[in-house]
Amino acid sequence: MxxxxxxxxxxxxxxxxxLARRLGPELRAGKARITMLSATDKHMYQPGLLYLAIGRTTPDALYRDQVSLLEPGIEFHVDPAEEFQLDNNKVKTKSGKTYDYDVLVIATGSRMAAEEVKGLAENAEFFYTEETALKMMRRLQEFQGGKxxxxxxxxxxxxxxxxxxxxxxxxxxxxRGMSDKVQLHYTYPINRVHSLENVAKWAGPEMERLGITTDTFFNIKEVDGAKKILRSEEGKDLPYDLLVAIPAHRGMDVIEKNGLGQRGWIPTNKTKLNMEGRANVFVIGDTTNIPISKAGSTAHFEAETLGENIAAMVKMGVGAPVRDYxxxxxxFIEAGLDRATYAMFDYQNPPDPKAPTRAMHWFKMAYNKLYWASARGLL
Ligand SMILES: Cc1cc2nc3c(=O)[nH]c(=O)nc-3n(C[C@H](O)[C@H](O)[C@H](O)COP(=O)(O)OP(=O)(O)OC[C@H]3O[C@@H](n4cnc5c(N)ncnc54)[C@H](O)[C@@H]3O)c2cc1C
Structure with a gap:
């Protein structure tokens, strides 16, 4: 297969x-073959970008060579997918090659779409890429106070x-001894400070306690860089001295171009993880349209479920018993530079964040290093 x-x-x-660990004998016997295509030969630990933006890590700590993370038996190529021919079980790539498959898994992730908001890309700081996080760090270092x-x-x-x-x-x-010179303000599109109600119930009062002011029902419309004003769809003008944005995301362009899903989100069965209407195409990570958090841990738990299910397909044939996601x-939720809490939840059970502790922060710091073992599947 x-x-x-x-x-x-x-x-x-x-x-x-x-899959490589589950299918060792099948890979050696030529009964299974795993091929991975990616857009780059580097693997980035994206959560580290937060620390890069505030000068607490360096870029090299965020990268490993992709091949160094992969089990032997996985054929890896830097050759981005360009054309999905799902009716023929084929994917065409940038290099002009065509890869055929029995089972396809799409895990192309997501990206910021800052360009959709007038003035945002030019006037805000971001931390969702290495380049923008480094720029934000420099901007913070120069910042002498304001809103x-x-x-x-x-x-x-x-x-x-x-x-x-x-x-x-x-x-x-x-x-930096600047608390009295800086006013922190936070805006969120719905009627509370976070989409998960219990997280908002914890974070709202925490912001109040720290003197962080908020605007809810604030959907970003445009940025007037000359006047330094952030404008909302709801008609509010918010002056700023330094603007940091986490803009709405989309899935990757290749998904939209191939008509696999609007705005790059692929319609995905929330428990079986197959693309709706396709029994041999699966989707994990950010690019699903499942209405849950787009997080590395989501991708991780989905991957574990799918690994078991695809291995069962190889070993026992399609229709074998499957595990549901x-x-x-x-x-983790960093609640400052030395305290953290966490949120754990699933389709049935909402999160219930507890008061932040130093121990949880150090647990997160340790996880930042252990991630590489987690990516290898050792954790
Ligand atoms: C600042 C920041 C902090 C974060 N913090 C956390 C956190 O604390 N906890 C957490 O759980 N998550 C966190 N995340 C989110 C997490 O990094 C993502 O949700 C996770 O990486 C999604 O995994 P994925 O496999 O879907 O996509 P990605 O990990 O983004 O991988 C997508 C892959 O697809 C490849 N690709 C793209 N296009 C193509 C193509 N055409 N053909 C082939 N390959 C392609 C890319 O090269 C990449 O290798 C954070 C993200 C950021 C940016």
């Missing part, structure tokens, strides 16, 4: 390694990153 994985990020890597606005659009990857950055900025400016997500 030919298994083709498109994407070598969190979801694709964890799935590939999971810092963190503005959020949905959907975006990492449900907790907007909260984490505002709490980390609070401690960052405190550490239960919607499990686990996210």
């Amino acid at each position: 030919k298994i083709l994985i498109i994407g070598g990020g969190m979801g694709g890597t964890i799935l590939g390694n999971n 810092v606005v963190v503005t959020v659009g949905v959907p975006h990857k990492c449900p907790m990153a907007p909260l984490e950055i505002i709490f980390m900025l609070h401690d960052y400016f405190k550490g 239960d919607g499990k997500v686990f996210c």
Whole structure:
């Protein structure tokens, strides 16, 4: 059985390694073959970008060579998918090659779509790529005081990153002795500070306690860079001195161009993880349209479920018993530079974040290093 994985990020890597370990005998006997195509030969630990933006890590700590993370037995090529021919079980790539498959897994991730908001890309700081996080770090270092606005659009990857950055900025400016010179402000598109109700119930009062002001029902419309004003669809003009944005995301362009899903989100069965209407095409990670958090842990738990199911297909034939993905997500929440809490939830059970502790922060720090073992499937 030919298994083709498109994407070598969190979801694709964890799935590939999971399958390679489960299917050792079948791979050696030539009964199964795992091929992974990605857009780059580097693997980035994206959660590290938060720390890069505030000068707490360096770019090299965020990368490993993709091949160094993969189990032997996985054929890896840097050759981005360009054309999905799902009716013929084929994928055409940038190099002009055609890969055929029995089972296809799409894990191409998501991206910020800052260009959709007039004035945003030119006037805001971002931390969702290496380049923008480094630029934000330099901007923070030069900043001498004023109103810092963190503005959020949905959907975006990492449900907790907007909260984490505002709490980390609070401690960052405190550490520089600038608390009295900086006013932190946070905007969110719905009627509370986070989409998950219990997370909002914890984060709202925490912001109040720290003197962080908020605007809810604030959907970003445009930025007037000359006047330094952030304008909302609801008609509010918000002045700022430094603007940090987590803009709404889309899936990758290749998904939209191939008509696989609007705005790059592929319609996906929320428990079986197959693309709706396709029994041999599966989707994991950010690029699904499943209405849960777009997080690395989501991709991880989906990959583990799918690994078991695809291995069962190889070993026992299609229609073998399958495990359902239960919607499990686990996210650390940095509540500053030395305290953290977490949110764990699934389709049935909402999160219930507890008071932040130093121990949880150090657990997160340890996880940042252990991630590479997790990507290899050792954790
Ligand atoms: C600042 C920040 C902080 C975060 N913090 C956390 C956190 O604390 N906890 C958490 O759980 N998550 C966090 N996340 C989110 C997490 O990184 C993503 O949700 C996760 O990486 C999604 O995994 P994925 O496999 O879907 O996509 P990705 O990991 O983004 O991988 C996508 C892969 O697809 C490849 N690709 C793209 N196009 C093509 C193509 N045409 N053909 C082939 N390959 C292609 C890319 O090269 C990449 O290898 C954070 C993200 C950011 C940006």
